[in-house]
Amino acid sequence: MNQSTNSSSEASLHAIDYWQVVKNRYGVILLTFLLVFMTALVITYVMPKRYQSTAVVEVKPKGMGTVVLRGMGDDLGGRESSSTMFFPTQFQIITAQKTLDTAIENLDLVNRWGADQETVRGILKGIVSAQDIRGTSLIEIRVRYNDPKDAQKIAKEVAEAYRSGRLKEQTDRSQQTVEEMRKAVTAQQDKVEDKRKFLAQIIRSERIIYSGDQSVFGASKGVNKADEAESAARAYLETEQEKIKLESQIETLLKYTGPQLMNYASGLSLPDNIIPRLLPEYQEAKREYDAMASQGRGERHPMMLSNAKRIEGMDRDLIEAVANLRETLKAQLALAEEQLVRLKVQMDSKEEDALRAGIAAQSFVDAKNEFETAQELLQELKLKLVSEEMQTKIAEEPIVMREEPVVSNVAVSPNITLNLALGAVVGLVFGVGVAFFLEYLDTSVKSLEDVERYLQVPVLAVIPKDVGVLYKQSGMSPDAEAYRILRTNIEFNRKNPEDNAITVVSGGAGEGKSTTLVNLAYICAQGGYTTLMIDADLRRPRLHTFFDINNSVGLTNYLTTELMLEDVILQTPVDNLYFMPSGILPADAAGILNSRRMSELIQDVKQRFDLVLVDSPPILGVSDASVLASEVDLTMIVVQHRKLPRNMLMRVKQAVENVGGHVIGVVLNNVDVRSDSQYQYYTSYYTYYAPAESQPMPAPAKGGSQAPAPRQPSRGSSSDDSKQDLY
Structure with missing residues (x-):
């Protein structure tokens, strides 16, 4: 019972996966469909128009006409008409060279079309066809040509050539049959005469008295x-x-x-x-x-x-x-x-x-x-001869024209409706095939199972597509629930509670690591964590743009000068949330980050804050992220759904581990839960469990204003706060 249920569930899952591919690749399917459909439309438009003219003839096999003597050759026509090869043979005769040559000669097509005999014959073979009308002895002779008048004339002449050829064939065959039967009658008469003479000789020699059907042997008055x-x-x-x-x-x-x-x-x-x-x-x-x-x-x-x-x-x-x-x-x-x-x-x-x-x-x-058998055979041959002679004289037409071909003003080819319908069907099928082929070639991360199978790390959270900056949104957004799940999974996946410095990396640009870091910091601050954000992306810093803060003084100034830590850490409009900008961008970013002062900075802020989140550049592009991964406690990888190949993600993890970093998990970002239904159950509860009333947010401070340095909490209180139930 369980096995059958599992098989049913697995089959249903495969069906959902197929539908998921169609939904994800609907753009490719639509584009392919439009291309094939437009191609069919263009081909249909440029195809030459063809007009059809049809002649309907009735085919009468030999012996199906008037029967002169019943029983004499009645079954010949029946066998001929009932043969499964009769009508296919007639179709071949209609389109045979002899029939077409007769029509070509009668219409003088060689001179009219200005081509040689072989070319004209080839054209006729391509435009002339024959087909029987099911359940009848009627044959349709169809001609499709770009000139409707020529199509009508060709159909008429082909039908006439077929009729005259069949009539001549039947006449010649009948005459030959009569001549052969006359010879047979003469030969049989000679045989009958020989049999009669031999019988008379026996009668005389044996003294047989023969009278009709009775005979007496010898002269002894009938003694036996x-x-x-x-x-x-x-x-x-x-x-x-x-x-x-x-x-x-x-x-x-x-x-x-x-x-x-x-x-x-x-x-x-x-x-x-x-x-x-x-x-x-x-x-x-x-x-x-x-x-x-x-x-x-x-x-x-x-x-x-x-x-x-x-x-x-x-x-x-x-x-x-x-x-x-x-x-x-x-x-x-x-x-x-x-x-x-x-x-x-x-x-x-x-x-x-x-x-x-x-x-x-x-x-x-x-x-x-x-003698009597020879006589009977002779009589039968004479009757057949008389029947055949009379049949030849009163023979009916073997081919009767039942419908004359007419000039058609409506083109039958191309069939616009059929061509467009086929184009639509082929386009749809081809589009689906291309979609599945692209899905087969796509090696990007598509599911949580892909991440856990290839990277061997847990998925900490699934972030829906088009999630903005949470602290700027009015009220309690349902999307915040995804980051609460992320916060909780980080808390329970770190082995040591002292590991509170985390860098956020990605394989390439545009995967949403900065937005993920800002929203995670906001959620953690809301939960009571004193959280510090450090913008260590010294190539293209973006964190200051989220809070409209001046980026002129920050991390690089602290690392290269004797500034105090309180001079570069700013208070954000969110309680418990602090920010260290990147500062002026240096020429050697990797060298500045790979310094003793940077290590001391990390150790200092770890003691001051409950959670330190460090933003870094893409790890596969530059070496800055690898340096940061070696300085902090944990590394969190942000992976954009269906973007980078699996082998590149494996290189991201390998790059972190090569410098001694520890990957805590992966955030699967920018997931389109509307098209990827397998993720809906991760986000379906967000709205359901979202707070009914929004809480008022503090008014943001002006950009560039310097916040006072945070007080240094004790490690015991920090540890206790980190273990609070924040839901």
């Missing part, structure tokens, strides 16, 4: 050769099975003897088989003989002898009947073998006849189908 072959094969198979049966019966008769033989023979179904009748009688006679024997009659009994004689006769009859049956089966077997040989010959003959008849029938069917 395949059925005859099948019947012969079936008869042969039945005879062969009968032969096998007879062979099995004979083999069994030879294998069995006695009762088994009799039982098997009685089961055979043959016309001369008497065994089924004799065998029951024989068995009955034996049963009677056995019955009489069981009754006690002997073998010599007349009835026993009679029955025995009868059984013997019946036994001989059965043996003879079996022998006769065997001979009958052999005779039938021989007959079956002879019949099987005949059937074999007959079956082979029928199969040969059926095979030959089948081949002849297949040849006939194939020849008949080929």
Whole structure:
């Protein structure tokens, strides 16, 4: 949850930073915008005017006109018109060399424009364009030229050249198609005649009676050769099975003897088989003989002898009947073998006849189908030929002019509104890009984080832009709160309470160090500090101008003469605030400042005052500031927001530290809190917490009047006063 919240805050911060860049660089953005916009305006003004003339033609692909025979070539036009490449191809044809050359010749543009053919063709390629009207088969032929009459004529002639070229192409293609189809019909007629002759030859050779869709093979009154072959094969198979049966019966008769033989023979179904009748009688006679024997009659009994004689006769009859049956089966077997040989010959003959008849029938069917297919194709070709011939005679125009080009009196180019709108958009985008690029190249101090990251010292205060001299303002100004914050941060950032001599330096001129020093001194004096301001800028002193004090006697006079300290320290109109002017400017300012008397002066005023503020020249320009930094306790750097590069500020700090000075912190001056929103929270409370009623200020003294020397406070009281809560 915390991670997502941090990411959201970071993204919001980036957005604010981007907006901050735009606000800070709005002048660059505005200037770039105006330059690009004015450039677009000038270019639009100097561009030649072009007038447009448009011819609208309807394109009819082949086959989309009147259809003579439905189904004959209907899909050709459909495929052509539905092709995604059709209209792009037509656009290229319209602007092709052949079409443009026809228009050039019809308008005699070579002589009219006084140029060669290639040049005129290049001009037309640049001014002629084609575009389809979405959802229709219409094409707009557009011509943009600086002469409206020439634009109208060129559009008309290009459309006419395209129409005539398309018509000639379609006519030539139709004639070629008709000629090719005639050749195809003639060739197909020859094929049909050859197929007919071949079919007639098969009919004659195979003795086929052919009438329409029916045909009879041979002269046997319609006997089907395949059925005859099948019947012969079936008869042969039945005879062969009968032969096998007879062979099995004979083999069994030879294998069995006695009762088994009799039982098997009685089961055979043959016309001369008497065994089924004799065998029951024989068995009955034996049963009677056995019955009489069981009754006690002997073998010599007349009835026993009679029955025995009868059984013997019946036994001989059965043996003879079996022998006769065997001979009958052999005779039938021989007959079956002879019949099987005949059937074999007959079956082979029928199969040969059926095979030959089948081949002849297949040849006939194939020849008949080929003949009929050739006839159908011939009929279709004839119908297509007739359709194409009629289509050629009544063919419609492939290109129809739907809108004639007219002379336009209104220029279509340049488009002033579009050009200016693009210029505005491009100018704005380019301006923002330049702003961000300059921001990327800008290495000046932009934020408190920059100061603390590169200088490794705290930011003591953020001073808003356009803050004047506080003691001259009526009432309690809200801007004074920034200096109260500065006073408090100085108090808590100095490690030793005895370090009360502070010099104010800057990297370059015009960063507001003198104003910062005056306002800080005023705030400290208001808080009860006895404060001394020393104008040690012996190059361009400015502190005396804030109080309208004469600068003729001051620091240089004290350092070079035997004047007393009370002679050069003046009372300002503000209670507790004292001032030492610079005095007459010397030739060697650094030499005067780098003297024992200057060191003694610093030590003396430190004992007399609670706070000593020393103004110095820019530290990177001259060596005076470095000398002062080595004499005082602390050094405060004033940095103007977005002015000096970061590397120069680092050199300022290094210059102070090189002479043994101690940097207490940085004052970020002249911050435009209205454009730099990240600093608003530093100053948003100034007005809110400002006193409701202003306190009356003491009347200022006349410039140049000498104040009495301040009394020397004890160090204990000074230390106690410095620790008061001044808010």
